[in-house]
Amino acid sequence: MNATPGGSEQEERAELDELRRLLPAGPVERQVLSPGRRSHHKDVLMQLIDRDHDHDRDRDRERSNADAPVRPRPRLPRLPRLPRPALVAGSVAVAVALAAGLTVGIGAGRDDGGTAARPGASSTAAGGGSRGAVVTLDRIAAVALRTDVEPVGDGQFVYVRSTGAGNEGAFDGPVVLGKMHERQVWFSQRQGPVTDVGLIREYGQDWPIEVGVPDGTDPKDAAVPAGFDRPTYAWLAALPTDPDALLKLLYADTRAEEGEDKDQEVFGRIGDLVGEQVMPSATAAAFYRATARIPGVTEVADAVDAVGRHGIAIAREDTRHGTRTEWIFDPGTLEYLGVRTVFSRDTERAEAGTVYDTSAVLERAVVDKSGQEPGERRRAGRG
Secondary structure (H helix, E strand, O other): OOOOOOHHHHHHHHHHHHHHHHHHOOOOOOOOOOHHHHHHHHHHHHHHHHHHHHHHHHHHHHHHOOOOOOOOOOOOOOOOOOOOOOOOOOOOHHHHHHOOOOOOOOOOOOOOOOOOOOOOOHHHHHHOOOOOHHHHHHHHHHHHHHHHOOOOOOOEEEEEEEEEEOOOOOOOOOOOOOOOOEEEEEEEEEOOOOOEEEEEEEOEEEEEEEEEOOOOOOHHOOEEEOOOOOHHHHHOOOOOOOOHHHHHHHHHHOOOOOOHHHHHHHHHHHHHHOOOOOOHHHHHHHHHHOOOOOOEEEEEEEEEEEOOEEEEEEEEEEEOOOOOEEEOOOOOOOOOOEEEEEEEEOOOOOOOOOOOEEEEEEEEEEEEOOOOHHHHHHHHHHH
């Protein structure tokens, strides 16, 4: 499914160039981590943080013979993936970068490694999703198209409040779902290149979402413009609303590591976008209809989000890792409720049905400042 079809390299390059011309102005090509690799990096990160905590406690016991307080561990959020890592020292500093959604261990460029398929080739290889998923996604798209969405200004922020939990088990060990907690995020809507992308408020602390600027580098050179990895309302509004054209752009912009599932990568990127963004009605409808064309997409009749709300889910299984990602929608209104990842089969880490990660959207709004909550904006307006 992920093999590159026949044809000259020159023809394929020309087709890629033509697809990229359809994109609104955005960042240069980039490589992104697959969901499996992000999970791996998260587990490694948690191990490093645990090790640092042990060192901190030993040191503090020597000094005061008292136990040091344990700091909460930032959970890897479901955020758009940024193309550059924050170059910081120390595992806890790396944790801040990961909690902000930054990609680990890669640069802005993208090479030809991995399993790169011709854009959109996988989307039609198996005829798209299951019949039930196609019908449900078409219904969801129709609801999205009828929804009035107020445009978001260049200087504003998209705000999303959610609650959820993720795996906090030992590295490569049994999955242990962490404590449910609330998280708030603010995404800058500035079109021009920025290094200050937004803010996460979690575990009682603010975590800046920033692009790392290497020493001796002009911040302007490291700044990231709007694009798939830093979507803004205006950038999303400029995307094609034809689902086939949109899906081709996604496949052209997405790379999968060797052995990873290209279709799963694209499914994950769409999930990132519909989960924590505000976009025009026609764009949202196009993303849902494009999802229906991805092979392996199925429907789950009953899924439960992080706050116990039951809904119908659009799902896809990552057969390599034995997990299934589910986007959950209200069965009546078809409103997006949240997302979860469960084990689809027994593995060394968990039994089938074990929840690996779960999140429920509680509020989605547009505010004027980073860190501002919707209620504060209303009070300021009345003042």
